[in-house]
Amino acid sequence: MNLNRPVPRLIGLATVLVCLALYDPDGTTALQRLLLPLLMAAGAWALVQNLAAVALTVAVLGVIHLNLDGGDWIDRVAWPVLTLAATGVCLAILIRRFRARIAATHEARWADRRDP
Helix, strand or coil: CCCCCCHHHHHHHHHHHHHHHCCCCCCHHHHHHHHHHHHHHHHHHHHHCHHHHHHHHHHHHHHHHHCCCCCCCHHHHHHHHHHHHHHHHHHHHHHHHHHHHHHHHHHHHHHHHCCC
């Protein structure tokens, strides 16, 4: 854990705790069903400072909440959009890490090919 930035981590922790205290799983308002989970995700990002972990969590929760036959815009539009966006972020991070790994080992692989 990087202790160089404790203030954003404390703000993230406070955000998550406040959102958890206000969250009602049976709530019917957009605040309860969409805004508080998004604030919790933002607080989690500030707390862990790892976009891949937060994007994966949002994607999994989006799939869990996915209901294309739902009666309101949150189920039909918001959760699918969040799921697609989080999945796109995860894929972009994986591709970027893969390319960085390939670039980092490029010279070693060519050296192995030249020296049998």
